[in-house]
Amino acid sequence: MPLKDTGTEQLIKDTTKRMLFGEGKLFATTQEIADAAGINRSAVHYYYRTRDQLIMQVFQESMIALSNRLDDAMGSSASFEEKVTEIIDIYLKEMMSFPYEETFMVTELNKAGQQLVAEIKAGPVQIFLEEVEAEISAGRIEKMSPVNFLMNLFALLSYPIMMAPLYRQFFQIAKEDFDQIIQERKELVLRLVLKRP
Amino acid sequence: MPLKDTGTEQLIKDTTKRMLFGEGKLFATTQEIADAAGINRSAVHYYYRTRDQLIMQVFQESMIALSNRLDDAMGSSASFEEKVTEIIDIYLKEMMSFPYEETFMVTELNKAGQQLVAEIKAGPVQIFLEEVEAEISAGRIEKMSPVNFLMNLFALLSYPIMMAPLYRQFFQIAKEDFDQIIQERKELVLRLVLKRP
DNA sequence: ATTTTATTCAACAAAATTGTTTAATAAAAG
DNA sequence: CTTTTATTAAACAATTTTGTTGAATAAAAT
Structure with missing residues:
Protein backbone atom coordinates (compact mmCIF):
# COMPACT_ATOMS: atom_id res chain seq x y z
CA MET A 1 0.00 0.00 0.00
CA PRO A 2 2.15 2.83 -1.29
CA LEU A 3 1.37 6.44 -0.46
CA LYS A 4 2.15 7.76 -3.92
CA ASP A 5 0.38 5.68 -6.50
CA THR A 6 2.83 5.36 -9.36
CA GLY A 7 0.95 2.51 -10.97
CA THR A 8 3.84 0.14 -10.58
CA GLU A 9 2.02 -2.21 -8.27
CA GLN A 10 -0.84 -2.50 -10.73
CA LEU A 11 1.63 -2.95 -13.58
CA ILE A 12 3.19 -5.87 -11.76
CA LYS A 13 -0.18 -7.51 -11.24
CA ASP A 14 -1.31 -6.92 -14.81
CA THR A 15 1.92 -8.27 -16.22
CA THR A 16 1.78 -11.31 -14.00
CA LYS A 17 -1.79 -12.02 -15.00
CA ARG A 18 -1.03 -11.65 -18.68
CA MET A 19 2.05 -13.87 -18.56
CA LEU A 20 0.62 -16.62 -16.40
CA PHE A 21 -3.03 -16.78 -17.37
CA GLY A 22 -2.84 -15.20 -20.78
CA GLU A 23 0.31 -16.66 -22.26
CA GLY A 24 0.48 -19.77 -20.14
CA LYS A 25 3.93 -19.13 -18.73
CA LEU A 26 2.83 -20.73 -15.49
CA PHE A 27 6.38 -21.12 -14.23
CA ALA A 28 7.53 -17.58 -14.89
CA THR A 29 10.19 -16.52 -12.40
CA THR A 30 10.16 -13.20 -10.57
CA GLN A 31 12.97 -12.15 -12.90
CA GLU A 32 10.93 -12.93 -15.99
CA ILE A 33 7.95 -11.08 -14.59
CA ALA A 34 10.09 -8.07 -13.78
CA ASP A 35 11.61 -8.12 -17.25
CA ALA A 36 8.22 -8.35 -18.90
CA ALA A 37 7.02 -5.42 -16.82
CA GLY A 38 10.16 -3.45 -17.59
CA ILE A 39 11.11 -3.00 -13.95
CA ASN A 40 13.70 -4.30 -11.54
CA ARG A 41 13.19 -7.55 -9.72
CA SER A 42 13.63 -5.70 -6.46
CA ALA A 43 10.48 -3.77 -7.18
CA VAL A 44 8.52 -7.00 -7.27
CA HIS A 45 9.78 -7.87 -3.81
CA TYR A 46 9.18 -4.35 -2.67
CA TYR A 47 5.46 -4.78 -3.24
CA TYR A 48 5.13 -8.50 -2.58
CA ARG A 49 7.50 -10.20 -0.23
CA THR A 50 7.30 -13.52 -2.00
CA ARG A 51 6.49 -14.77 -5.46
CA ASP A 52 3.68 -16.83 -4.01
CA GLN A 53 2.02 -13.84 -2.43
CA LEU A 54 2.08 -11.99 -5.72
CA ILE A 55 0.61 -14.85 -7.66
CA MET A 56 -2.06 -15.61 -5.10
CA GLN A 57 -3.04 -11.96 -5.03
CA VAL A 58 -3.36 -11.86 -8.81
CA MET B 1 16.84 -51.69 -21.85
CA PRO B 2 17.99 -54.01 -19.10
CA LEU B 3 18.98 -57.59 -19.83
CA LYS B 4 17.33 -59.03 -16.75
CA ASP B 5 13.83 -57.74 -16.48
CA THR B 6 13.27 -57.08 -12.79
CA GLY B 7 10.19 -54.97 -13.35
CA THR B 8 11.82 -51.93 -11.80
CA GLU B 9 11.72 -49.88 -14.96
CA GLN B 10 8.02 -50.52 -15.34
CA LEU B 11 7.49 -49.79 -11.65
CA ILE B 12 9.13 -46.41 -12.10
CA LYS B 13 6.89 -45.59 -15.05
CA ASP B 14 3.74 -46.78 -13.35
CA THR B 15 4.53 -44.84 -10.20
CA THR B 16 5.30 -41.71 -12.16
CA LYS B 17 2.08 -41.98 -14.10
CA ARG B 18 0.02 -42.53 -10.98
CA MET B 19 1.60 -39.64 -9.09
CA LEU B 20 1.56 -37.10 -11.89
CA PHE B 21 -1.56 -37.90 -13.85
CA GLY B 22 -3.53 -39.74 -11.20
CA GLU B 23 -2.86 -37.71 -8.07
CA GLY B 24 -1.95 -34.46 -9.74
CA LYS B 25 1.47 -34.13 -8.19
CA LEU B 26 2.71 -32.51 -11.38
CA PHE B 27 5.85 -31.17 -9.74
CA ALA B 28 6.98 -34.38 -8.10
CA THR B 29 10.75 -34.51 -7.79
CA THR B 30 12.83 -37.55 -8.72
CA GLN B 31 13.26 -38.13 -5.00
CA GLU B 32 9.52 -38.17 -4.41
CA ILE B 33 8.99 -40.52 -7.30
CA ALA B 34 11.69 -42.84 -6.02
CA ASP B 35 10.18 -42.78 -2.53
CA ALA B 36 6.72 -43.52 -3.85
CA ALA B 37 8.13 -46.43 -5.84
CA GLY B 38 10.12 -47.65 -2.84
CA ILE B 39 13.44 -47.50 -4.63
CA ASN B 40 16.58 -45.40 -4.59
CA ARG B 41 16.78 -42.20 -6.56
CA SER B 42 19.84 -43.56 -8.30
CA ALA B 43 17.69 -46.24 -9.85
CA VAL B 44 15.60 -43.59 -11.53
CA HIS B 45 18.71 -42.12 -13.11
CA TYR B 46 19.95 -45.56 -13.95
CA TYR B 47 16.97 -46.08 -16.24
CA TYR B 48 16.35 -42.51 -17.33
CA ARG B 49 19.20 -40.10 -17.45
CA THR B 50 17.02 -37.10 -16.73
CA ARG B 51 13.72 -36.42 -15.05
CA ASP B 52 12.43 -34.97 -18.28
CA GLN B 53 13.18 -38.09 -20.24
CA LEU B 54 11.28 -40.19 -17.72
CA ILE B 55 8.26 -37.96 -17.74
CA MET B 56 8.18 -37.61 -21.50
CA GLN B 57 8.42 -41.37 -21.87
CA VAL B 58 5.51 -41.91 -19.48
C1' DA C 1 14.88 22.83 1.54
C1' DT C 2 14.26 18.77 3.69
C1' DT C 3 12.09 14.59 4.22
C1' DT C 4 9.62 10.69 2.39
C1' DT C 5 8.88 7.49 -0.99
C1' DA C 6 9.62 4.64 -5.01
C1' DT C 7 12.89 2.36 -7.49
C1' DT C 8 17.30 0.58 -8.94
C1' DC C 9 21.60 -1.82 -8.32
C1' DA C 10 24.84 -5.17 -6.67
C1' DA C 11 25.87 -8.64 -3.92
C1' DC C 12 24.91 -12.53 -1.24
C1' DA C 13 23.16 -16.46 1.61
C1' DA C 14 20.21 -20.27 1.65
C1' DA C 15 17.70 -23.82 -0.24
C1' DA C 16 16.31 -27.08 -3.56
C1' DT C 17 17.05 -29.94 -7.27
C1' DT C 18 19.43 -32.12 -10.65
C1' DG C 19 22.67 -35.06 -12.72
C1' DT C 20 27.25 -37.35 -12.08
C1' DT C 21 30.53 -40.29 -10.09
C1' DT C 22 32.50 -43.88 -7.58
C1' DA C 23 32.30 -47.62 -4.64
C1' DA C 24 29.84 -51.29 -2.49
C1' DT C 25 26.54 -55.18 -2.49
C1' DA C 26 23.81 -58.78 -3.87
C1' DA C 27 21.60 -61.53 -6.97
C1' DA C 28 21.34 -63.85 -11.53
C1' DA C 29 23.54 -65.73 -15.55
C1' DG C 30 27.08 -67.95 -17.62
C1' DC D 1 32.92 -70.19 -9.73
C1' DT D 2 33.25 -66.06 -12.21
C1' DT D 3 31.20 -62.46 -14.55
C1' DT D 4 27.55 -59.55 -15.47
C1' DT D 5 23.74 -56.87 -14.04
C1' DA D 6 20.71 -54.35 -11.03
C1' DT D 7 20.54 -51.61 -7.22
C1' DT D 8 21.93 -48.96 -3.26
C1' DA D 9 24.64 -45.52 -0.96
C1' DA D 10 27.14 -41.36 -0.25
C1' DA D 11 29.10 -37.50 -1.71
C1' DC D 12 29.53 -33.68 -4.75
C1' DA D 13 29.38 -29.99 -8.38
C1' DA D 14 26.50 -27.10 -10.91
C1' DT D 15 22.55 -24.57 -11.49
C1' DT D 16 18.58 -22.10 -10.51
C1' DT D 17 15.75 -19.49 -7.82
C1' DT D 18 14.47 -17.12 -4.04
C1' DG D 19 14.42 -13.70 -0.58
C1' DT D 20 17.28 -10.27 1.91
C1' DT D 21 20.16 -6.38 2.67
C1' DG D 22 22.25 -1.98 2.31
C1' DA D 23 23.42 1.69 -0.37
C1' DA D 24 22.41 4.92 -4.12
C1' DT D 25 19.29 7.85 -6.84
C1' DA D 26 15.66 10.58 -8.22
C1' DA D 27 11.31 12.30 -7.88
C1' DA D 28 7.38 13.93 -5.05
C1' DA D 29 5.55 15.76 -0.92
C1' DT D 30 5.88 18.62 2.95
Whole structure:
Protein backbone atom coordinates (compact mmCIF):
# COMPACT_ATOMS: atom_id res chain seq x y z
CA MET A 1 0.00 0.00 0.00
CA PRO A 2 2.15 2.83 -1.29
CA LEU A 3 1.37 6.44 -0.46
CA LYS A 4 2.15 7.76 -3.92
CA ASP A 5 0.38 5.68 -6.50
CA THR A 6 2.83 5.36 -9.36
CA GLY A 7 0.95 2.51 -10.97
CA THR A 8 3.84 0.14 -10.58
CA GLU A 9 2.02 -2.21 -8.27
CA GLN A 10 -0.84 -2.50 -10.73
CA LEU A 11 1.63 -2.95 -13.58
CA ILE A 12 3.19 -5.87 -11.76
CA LYS A 13 -0.18 -7.51 -11.24
CA ASP A 14 -1.31 -6.92 -14.81
CA THR A 15 1.92 -8.27 -16.22
CA THR A 16 1.78 -11.31 -14.00
CA LYS A 17 -1.79 -12.02 -15.00
CA ARG A 18 -1.03 -11.65 -18.68
CA MET A 19 2.05 -13.87 -18.56
CA LEU A 20 0.62 -16.62 -16.40
CA PHE A 21 -3.03 -16.78 -17.37
CA GLY A 22 -2.84 -15.20 -20.78
CA GLU A 23 0.31 -16.66 -22.26
CA GLY A 24 0.48 -19.77 -20.14
CA LYS A 25 3.93 -19.13 -18.73
CA LEU A 26 2.83 -20.73 -15.49
CA PHE A 27 6.38 -21.12 -14.23
CA ALA A 28 7.53 -17.58 -14.89
CA THR A 29 10.19 -16.52 -12.40
CA THR A 30 10.16 -13.20 -10.57
CA GLN A 31 12.97 -12.15 -12.90
CA GLU A 32 10.93 -12.93 -15.99
CA ILE A 33 7.95 -11.08 -14.59
CA ALA A 34 10.09 -8.07 -13.78
CA ASP A 35 11.61 -8.12 -17.25
CA ALA A 36 8.22 -8.35 -18.90
CA ALA A 37 7.02 -5.42 -16.82
CA GLY A 38 10.16 -3.45 -17.59
CA ILE A 39 11.11 -3.00 -13.95
CA ASN A 40 13.70 -4.30 -11.54
CA ARG A 41 13.19 -7.55 -9.72
CA SER A 42 13.63 -5.70 -6.46
CA ALA A 43 10.48 -3.77 -7.18
CA VAL A 44 8.52 -7.00 -7.27
CA HIS A 45 9.78 -7.87 -3.81
CA TYR A 46 9.18 -4.35 -2.67
CA TYR A 47 5.46 -4.78 -3.24
CA TYR A 48 5.13 -8.50 -2.58
CA ARG A 49 7.50 -10.20 -0.23
CA THR A 50 7.30 -13.52 -2.00
CA ARG A 51 6.49 -14.77 -5.46
CA ASP A 52 3.68 -16.83 -4.01
CA GLN A 53 2.02 -13.84 -2.43
CA LEU A 54 2.08 -11.99 -5.72
CA ILE A 55 0.61 -14.85 -7.66
CA MET A 56 -2.06 -15.61 -5.10
CA GLN A 57 -3.04 -11.96 -5.03
CA VAL A 58 -3.36 -11.86 -8.81
CA PHE A 59 -5.27 -15.10 -8.90
CA GLN A 60 -7.70 -14.23 -6.18
CA GLU A 61 -8.47 -10.81 -7.59
CA SER A 62 -9.16 -12.45 -10.95
CA MET A 63 -11.47 -15.02 -9.47
CA ILE A 64 -13.35 -12.54 -7.37
CA ALA A 65 -13.86 -10.23 -10.33
CA LEU A 66 -15.09 -13.07 -12.53
CA SER A 67 -17.23 -14.47 -9.77
CA ASN A 68 -18.87 -11.09 -9.26
CA ARG A 69 -19.65 -10.72 -12.94
CA LEU A 70 -21.19 -14.18 -13.04
CA ASP A 71 -23.15 -13.51 -9.88
CA ASP A 72 -24.53 -10.36 -11.41
CA ALA A 73 -25.65 -12.28 -14.47
CA MET A 74 -27.14 -15.13 -12.49
CA GLY A 75 -28.92 -12.92 -10.01
CA SER A 76 -30.30 -10.42 -12.48
CA SER A 77 -33.96 -10.03 -13.30
CA ALA A 78 -33.53 -11.16 -16.88
CA SER A 79 -35.20 -14.22 -18.37
CA PHE A 80 -33.54 -17.60 -18.11
CA GLU A 81 -32.40 -17.57 -21.70
CA GLU A 82 -31.02 -14.06 -21.37
CA LYS A 83 -29.12 -15.13 -18.29
CA VAL A 84 -27.57 -18.07 -20.08
CA THR A 85 -26.61 -15.84 -22.98
CA GLU A 86 -25.00 -13.40 -20.60
CA ILE A 87 -23.10 -16.15 -18.79
CA ILE A 88 -21.79 -17.43 -22.08
CA ASP A 89 -20.66 -13.94 -23.00
CA ILE A 90 -18.84 -13.36 -19.75
CA TYR A 91 -17.21 -16.74 -19.59
CA LEU A 92 -16.11 -16.83 -23.20
CA LYS A 93 -14.60 -13.38 -23.00
CA GLU A 94 -12.66 -14.29 -19.88
CA MET A 95 -11.40 -17.54 -21.37
CA MET A 96 -10.33 -15.90 -24.61
CA SER A 97 -8.27 -13.36 -22.67
CA PHE A 98 -6.89 -15.76 -20.07
CA PRO A 99 -6.99 -19.30 -21.43
CA TYR A 100 -4.67 -20.67 -18.73
CA GLU A 101 -6.46 -19.36 -15.69
CA GLU A 102 -8.37 -22.55 -15.01
CA THR A 103 -5.41 -24.74 -15.79
CA PHE A 104 -3.52 -22.79 -13.18
CA MET A 105 -6.28 -23.41 -10.66
CA VAL A 106 -6.07 -27.13 -11.19
CA THR A 107 -2.30 -27.34 -10.86
CA GLU A 108 -2.16 -25.08 -7.83
CA LEU A 109 -5.02 -26.57 -5.88
CA ASN A 110 -2.94 -29.64 -5.11
CA LYS A 111 0.13 -27.67 -4.19
CA ALA A 112 -1.53 -25.11 -2.05
CA GLY A 113 -3.85 -27.31 -0.07
CA GLN A 114 -5.14 -23.89 0.84
CA GLN A 115 -8.46 -22.32 0.20
CA LEU A 116 -7.84 -21.14 -3.32
CA VAL A 117 -11.41 -20.76 -4.40
CA ALA A 118 -12.99 -17.54 -3.36
CA GLU A 119 -15.81 -17.88 -0.91
CA ILE A 120 -18.88 -18.28 -3.05
CA LYS A 121 -21.79 -16.09 -2.30
CA ALA A 122 -24.29 -18.89 -2.12
CA GLY A 123 -27.04 -16.53 -3.20
CA PRO A 124 -26.96 -15.94 -6.96
CA VAL A 125 -25.69 -19.39 -7.90
CA GLN A 126 -28.37 -21.05 -5.80
CA ILE A 127 -31.05 -18.90 -7.34
CA PHE A 128 -29.81 -19.75 -10.79
CA LEU A 129 -29.69 -23.47 -10.02
CA GLU A 130 -33.29 -23.30 -8.90
CA GLU A 131 -34.20 -21.65 -12.17
CA VAL A 132 -32.44 -24.44 -14.00
CA GLU A 133 -34.52 -26.93 -12.06
CA ALA A 134 -37.66 -25.07 -13.03
CA GLU A 135 -36.67 -25.17 -16.71
CA ILE A 136 -36.07 -28.88 -16.43
CA SER A 137 -39.43 -29.45 -14.80
CA ALA A 138 -41.03 -27.43 -17.55
CA GLY A 139 -39.31 -29.73 -20.05
CA ARG A 140 -37.51 -26.88 -21.73
CA ILE A 141 -34.11 -28.38 -21.07
CA GLU A 142 -32.81 -31.93 -20.82
CA LYS A 143 -33.46 -33.81 -17.60
CA MET A 144 -30.36 -33.72 -15.37
CA SER A 145 -28.95 -32.53 -12.10
CA PRO A 146 -28.84 -28.71 -12.22
CA VAL A 147 -25.20 -28.87 -11.27
CA ASN A 148 -24.59 -30.88 -14.40
CA PHE A 149 -26.27 -28.20 -16.45
CA LEU A 150 -23.82 -25.62 -15.18
CA MET A 151 -20.86 -27.93 -15.59
CA ASN A 152 -21.90 -28.67 -19.15
CA LEU A 153 -22.05 -24.98 -19.85
CA PHE A 154 -18.63 -24.26 -18.40
CA ALA A 155 -17.14 -27.34 -20.01
CA LEU A 156 -18.33 -26.38 -23.48
CA LEU A 157 -17.02 -22.86 -23.03
CA SER A 158 -13.71 -23.50 -21.31
CA TYR A 159 -12.34 -26.73 -22.56
CA PRO A 160 -11.95 -26.00 -26.26
CA ILE A 161 -10.14 -22.78 -25.49
CA MET A 162 -7.76 -24.17 -22.93
CA MET A 163 -7.04 -27.07 -25.27
CA ALA A 164 -6.80 -24.99 -28.42
CA PRO A 165 -3.04 -25.36 -28.95
CA LEU A 166 -3.40 -29.11 -28.63
CA TYR A 167 -6.41 -29.52 -30.85
CA ARG A 168 -4.89 -27.37 -33.55
CA GLN A 169 -2.04 -29.85 -33.68
CA PHE A 170 -4.35 -32.79 -33.30
CA PHE A 171 -6.66 -31.86 -36.14
CA GLN A 172 -3.92 -30.32 -38.25
CA ILE A 173 -5.88 -27.12 -38.65
CA ALA A 174 -4.46 -23.69 -39.49
CA LYS A 175 -4.90 -20.99 -36.88
CA GLU A 176 -7.41 -18.97 -38.88
CA ASP A 177 -9.56 -21.99 -39.62
CA PHE A 178 -9.49 -22.96 -35.99
CA ASP A 179 -10.48 -19.48 -34.86
CA GLN A 180 -13.39 -19.74 -37.25
CA ILE A 181 -14.45 -22.97 -35.59
CA ILE A 182 -14.18 -21.42 -32.14
CA GLN A 183 -16.29 -18.49 -33.28
CA GLU A 184 -19.06 -20.88 -34.20
CA ARG A 185 -19.23 -22.08 -30.65
CA LYS A 186 -20.95 -19.13 -29.06
CA GLU A 187 -24.28 -19.77 -30.74
CA LEU A 188 -23.65 -23.49 -30.79
CA VAL A 189 -23.30 -23.78 -27.04
CA LEU A 190 -26.47 -21.81 -26.48
CA ARG A 191 -28.41 -24.05 -28.84
CA LEU A 192 -26.92 -27.14 -27.28
CA VAL A 193 -27.64 -26.48 -23.63
CA LEU A 194 -31.10 -25.08 -24.36
CA LYS A 195 -31.83 -27.71 -27.00
CA ARG A 196 -33.42 -25.18 -29.30
CA PRO A 197 -33.85 -25.75 -33.04
CA MET B 1 16.84 -51.69 -21.85
CA PRO B 2 17.99 -54.01 -19.10
CA LEU B 3 18.98 -57.59 -19.83
CA LYS B 4 17.33 -59.03 -16.75
CA ASP B 5 13.83 -57.74 -16.48
CA THR B 6 13.27 -57.08 -12.79
CA GLY B 7 10.19 -54.97 -13.35
CA THR B 8 11.82 -51.93 -11.80
CA GLU B 9 11.72 -49.88 -14.96
CA GLN B 10 8.02 -50.52 -15.34
CA LEU B 11 7.49 -49.79 -11.65
CA ILE B 12 9.13 -46.41 -12.10
CA LYS B 13 6.89 -45.59 -15.05
CA ASP B 14 3.74 -46.78 -13.35
CA THR B 15 4.53 -44.84 -10.20
CA THR B 16 5.30 -41.71 -12.16
CA LYS B 17 2.08 -41.98 -14.10
CA ARG B 18 0.02 -42.53 -10.98
CA MET B 19 1.60 -39.64 -9.09
CA LEU B 20 1.56 -37.10 -11.89
CA PHE B 21 -1.56 -37.90 -13.85
CA GLY B 22 -3.53 -39.74 -11.20
CA GLU B 23 -2.86 -37.71 -8.07
CA GLY B 24 -1.95 -34.46 -9.74
CA LYS B 25 1.47 -34.13 -8.19
CA LEU B 26 2.71 -32.51 -11.38
CA PHE B 27 5.85 -31.17 -9.74
CA ALA B 28 6.98 -34.38 -8.10
CA THR B 29 10.75 -34.51 -7.79
CA THR B 30 12.83 -37.55 -8.72
CA GLN B 31 13.26 -38.13 -5.00
CA GLU B 32 9.52 -38.17 -4.41
CA ILE B 33 8.99 -40.52 -7.30
CA ALA B 34 11.69 -42.84 -6.02
CA ASP B 35 10.18 -42.78 -2.53
CA ALA B 36 6.72 -43.52 -3.85
CA ALA B 37 8.13 -46.43 -5.84
CA GLY B 38 10.12 -47.65 -2.84
CA ILE B 39 13.44 -47.50 -4.63
CA ASN B 40 16.58 -45.40 -4.59
CA ARG B 41 16.78 -42.20 -6.56
CA SER B 42 19.84 -43.56 -8.30
CA ALA B 43 17.69 -46.24 -9.85
CA VAL B 44 15.60 -43.59 -11.53
CA HIS B 45 18.71 -42.12 -13.11
CA TYR B 46 19.95 -45.56 -13.95
CA TYR B 47 16.97 -46.08 -16.24
CA TYR B 48 16.35 -42.51 -17.33
CA ARG B 49 19.20 -40.10 -17.45
CA THR B 50 17.02 -37.10 -16.73
CA ARG B 51 13.72 -36.42 -15.05
CA ASP B 52 12.43 -34.97 -18.28
CA GLN B 53 13.18 -38.09 -20.24
CA LEU B 54 11.28 -40.19 -17.72
CA ILE B 55 8.26 -37.96 -17.74
CA MET B 56 8.18 -37.61 -21.50
CA GLN B 57 8.42 -41.37 -21.87
CA VAL B 58 5.51 -41.91 -19.48
CA PHE B 59 3.44 -39.23 -21.12
CA GLN B 60 4.02 -40.38 -24.65
CA GLU B 61 3.29 -44.00 -23.88
CA SER B 62 0.05 -42.90 -22.24
CA MET B 63 -1.00 -40.81 -25.17
CA ILE B 64 -0.15 -43.45 -27.72
CA ALA B 65 -2.09 -46.08 -25.81
CA LEU B 66 -5.12 -43.83 -25.48
CA SER B 67 -4.86 -42.70 -29.06
CA ASN B 68 -4.80 -46.30 -30.24
CA ARG B 69 -7.87 -47.19 -28.25
CA LEU B 70 -9.74 -44.20 -29.63
CA ASP B 71 -8.61 -44.99 -33.15
CA ASP B 72 -9.90 -48.52 -32.77
CA ALA B 73 -13.26 -47.21 -31.67
CA MET B 74 -13.47 -44.60 -34.40
CA GLY B 75 -12.33 -46.90 -37.16
CA SER B 76 -14.45 -49.89 -36.20
CA SER B 77 -17.34 -51.20 -38.24
CA ALA B 78 -19.91 -50.35 -35.56
CA SER B 79 -22.78 -47.93 -36.07
CA PHE B 80 -22.27 -44.25 -35.39
CA GLU B 81 -24.10 -44.36 -32.11
CA GLU B 82 -22.16 -47.41 -30.99
CA LYS B 83 -18.94 -45.64 -31.84
CA VAL B 84 -19.90 -42.60 -29.80
CA THR B 85 -20.86 -44.83 -26.89
CA GLU B 86 -17.51 -46.59 -27.12
CA ILE B 87 -15.60 -43.31 -27.27
CA ILE B 88 -17.42 -42.08 -24.19
CA ASP B 89 -16.53 -45.30 -22.39
CA ILE B 90 -12.87 -45.12 -23.25
CA TYR B 91 -12.45 -41.46 -22.53
CA LEU B 92 -14.36 -41.47 -19.28
CA LYS B 93 -12.43 -44.45 -17.97
CA GLU B 94 -9.12 -42.80 -18.81
CA MET B 95 -10.12 -39.52 -17.21
CA MET B 96 -11.36 -41.18 -14.04
CA SER B 97 -8.02 -42.97 -13.64
CA PHE B 98 -5.82 -40.06 -14.67
CA PRO B 99 -7.67 -36.79 -14.18
CA TYR B 100 -4.53 -34.65 -14.50
CA GLU B 101 -3.21 -36.05 -17.75
CA GLU B 102 -4.72 -33.34 -19.91
CA THR B 103 -3.84 -30.59 -17.50
CA PHE B 104 -0.27 -31.79 -17.72
CA MET B 105 -0.41 -31.59 -21.49
CA VAL B 106 -1.51 -27.99 -21.37
CA THR B 107 1.13 -26.89 -18.90
CA GLU B 108 3.94 -28.73 -20.67
CA LEU B 109 3.11 -27.73 -24.20
CA ASN B 110 4.32 -24.20 -23.54
CA LYS B 111 7.44 -25.31 -21.74
CA ALA B 112 8.50 -27.96 -24.17
CA GLY B 113 7.89 -26.17 -27.42
CA GLN B 114 8.50 -29.70 -28.61
CA GLN B 115 6.25 -32.05 -30.41
CA LEU B 116 4.38 -33.38 -27.42
CA VAL B 117 1.37 -34.68 -29.20
CA ALA B 118 1.84 -38.09 -30.73
CA GLU B 119 1.66 -38.19 -34.45
CA ILE B 120 -1.96 -38.71 -35.25
CA LYS B 121 -2.82 -41.46 -37.63
CA ALA B 122 -4.96 -39.29 -39.84
CA GLY B 123 -7.01 -42.31 -40.83
CA PRO B 124 -9.55 -43.22 -38.14
CA VAL B 125 -10.19 -39.69 -36.94
CA GLN B 126 -10.81 -38.49 -40.49
CA ILE B 127 -13.18 -41.34 -41.13
CA PHE B 128 -15.06 -40.57 -37.97
CA LEU B 129 -15.26 -36.87 -38.79
CA GLU B 130 -16.79 -37.77 -42.14
CA GLU B 131 -19.35 -39.89 -40.38
CA VAL B 132 -20.17 -36.97 -38.13
CA GLU B 133 -20.70 -34.86 -41.21
CA ALA B 134 -23.03 -37.48 -42.63
CA GLU B 135 -25.04 -37.51 -39.40
CA ILE B 136 -25.31 -33.75 -39.54
CA SER B 137 -26.47 -33.82 -43.15
CA ALA B 138 -29.05 -36.43 -42.19
CA GLY B 139 -30.23 -34.04 -39.47
CA ARG B 140 -29.62 -36.54 -36.72
CA ILE B 141 -27.27 -34.22 -34.88
CA GLU B 142 -27.04 -30.48 -34.48
CA LYS B 143 -25.60 -28.49 -37.38
CA MET B 144 -21.96 -27.63 -36.65
CA SER B 145 -18.39 -28.14 -37.76
CA PRO B 146 -17.53 -31.82 -37.21
CA VAL B 147 -14.48 -30.73 -35.25
CA ASN B 148 -16.81 -28.96 -32.86
CA PHE B 149 -18.77 -32.14 -32.41
CA LEU B 150 -15.66 -33.95 -31.25
CA MET B 151 -14.55 -31.07 -29.06
CA ASN B 152 -17.97 -30.95 -27.45
CA LEU B 153 -17.73 -34.62 -26.70
CA PHE B 154 -14.27 -34.39 -25.15
CA ALA B 155 -15.18 -31.23 -23.29
CA LEU B 156 -18.23 -32.77 -21.67
CA LEU B 157 -16.24 -35.84 -20.68
CA SER B 158 -12.98 -34.28 -19.54
CA TYR B 159 -13.71 -30.96 -18.02
CA PRO B 160 -15.97 -31.94 -15.13
CA ILE B 161 -13.50 -34.57 -14.02
CA MET B 162 -10.42 -32.41 -14.21
CA MET B 163 -12.29 -29.68 -12.38
CA ALA B 164 -13.93 -31.96 -9.84
CA PRO B 165 -11.94 -30.79 -6.80
CA LEU B 166 -12.81 -27.20 -7.65
CA TYR B 167 -16.47 -27.72 -8.34
CA ARG B 168 -16.93 -29.73 -5.19
CA GLN B 169 -15.75 -26.70 -3.29
CA PHE B 170 -17.66 -24.33 -5.51
CA PHE B 171 -21.01 -26.05 -5.13
CA GLN B 172 -20.36 -27.12 -1.55
CA ILE B 173 -21.20 -30.72 -2.36
CA ALA B 174 -20.10 -33.80 -0.43
CA LYS B 175 -17.87 -36.23 -2.27
CA GLU B 176 -20.50 -38.98 -2.52
CA ASP B 177 -23.12 -36.63 -3.88
CA PHE B 178 -20.68 -35.32 -6.39
CA ASP B 179 -19.69 -38.80 -7.53
CA GLN B 180 -23.39 -39.45 -8.03
CA ILE B 181 -23.64 -36.40 -10.24
CA ILE B 182 -20.60 -37.48 -12.25
CA GLN B 183 -22.12 -40.93 -12.70
CA GLU B 184 -25.16 -39.35 -14.30
CA ARG B 185 -22.97 -37.87 -16.97
CA LYS B 186 -22.27 -40.97 -19.00
CA GLU B 187 -25.82 -41.27 -20.33
CA LEU B 188 -26.30 -37.55 -20.21
CA VAL B 189 -23.43 -36.80 -22.56
CA LEU B 190 -24.65 -39.38 -25.02
CA ARG B 191 -28.14 -37.89 -25.03
CA LEU B 192 -26.74 -34.39 -25.33
CA VAL B 193 -24.44 -34.83 -28.27
CA LEU B 194 -26.89 -37.07 -30.12
CA LYS B 195 -29.89 -34.92 -29.09
CA ARG B 196 -31.99 -37.98 -28.44
CA PRO B 197 -35.11 -37.90 -26.26
C1' DA C 1 14.88 22.83 1.54
C1' DT C 2 14.26 18.77 3.69
C1' DT C 3 12.09 14.59 4.22
C1' DT C 4 9.62 10.69 2.39
C1' DT C 5 8.88 7.49 -0.99
C1' DA C 6 9.62 4.64 -5.01
C1' DT C 7 12.89 2.36 -7.49
C1' DT C 8 17.30 0.58 -8.94
C1' DC C 9 21.60 -1.82 -8.32
C1' DA C 10 24.84 -5.17 -6.67
C1' DA C 11 25.87 -8.64 -3.92
C1' DC C 12 24.91 -12.53 -1.24
C1' DA C 13 23.16 -16.46 1.61
C1' DA C 14 20.21 -20.27 1.65
C1' DA C 15 17.70 -23.82 -0.24
C1' DA C 16 16.31 -27.08 -3.56
C1' DT C 17 17.05 -29.94 -7.27
C1' DT C 18 19.43 -32.12 -10.65
C1' DG C 19 22.67 -35.06 -12.72
C1' DT C 20 27.25 -37.35 -12.08
C1' DT C 21 30.53 -40.29 -10.09
C1' DT C 22 32.50 -43.88 -7.58
C1' DA C 23 32.30 -47.62 -4.64
C1' DA C 24 29.84 -51.29 -2.49
C1' DT C 25 26.54 -55.18 -2.49
C1' DA C 26 23.81 -58.78 -3.87
C1' DA C 27 21.60 -61.53 -6.97
C1' DA C 28 21.34 -63.85 -11.53
C1' DA C 29 23.54 -65.73 -15.55
C1' DG C 30 27.08 -67.95 -17.62
C1' DC D 1 32.92 -70.19 -9.73
C1' DT D 2 33.25 -66.06 -12.21
C1' DT D 3 31.20 -62.46 -14.55
C1' DT D 4 27.55 -59.55 -15.47
C1' DT D 5 23.74 -56.87 -14.04
C1' DA D 6 20.71 -54.35 -11.03
C1' DT D 7 20.54 -51.61 -7.22
C1' DT D 8 21.93 -48.96 -3.26
C1' DA D 9 24.64 -45.52 -0.96
C1' DA D 10 27.14 -41.36 -0.25
C1' DA D 11 29.10 -37.50 -1.71
C1' DC D 12 29.53 -33.68 -4.75
C1' DA D 13 29.38 -29.99 -8.38
C1' DA D 14 26.50 -27.10 -10.91
C1' DT D 15 22.55 -24.57 -11.49
C1' DT D 16 18.58 -22.10 -10.51
C1' DT D 17 15.75 -19.49 -7.82
C1' DT D 18 14.47 -17.12 -4.04
C1' DG D 19 14.42 -13.70 -0.58
C1' DT D 20 17.28 -10.27 1.91
C1' DT D 21 20.16 -6.38 2.67
C1' DG D 22 22.25 -1.98 2.31
C1' DA D 23 23.42 1.69 -0.37
C1' DA D 24 22.41 4.92 -4.12
C1' DT D 25 19.29 7.85 -6.84
C1' DA D 26 15.66 10.58 -8.22
C1' DA D 27 11.31 12.30 -7.88
C1' DA D 28 7.38 13.93 -5.05
C1' DA D 29 5.55 15.76 -0.92
C1' DT D 30 5.88 18.62 2.95
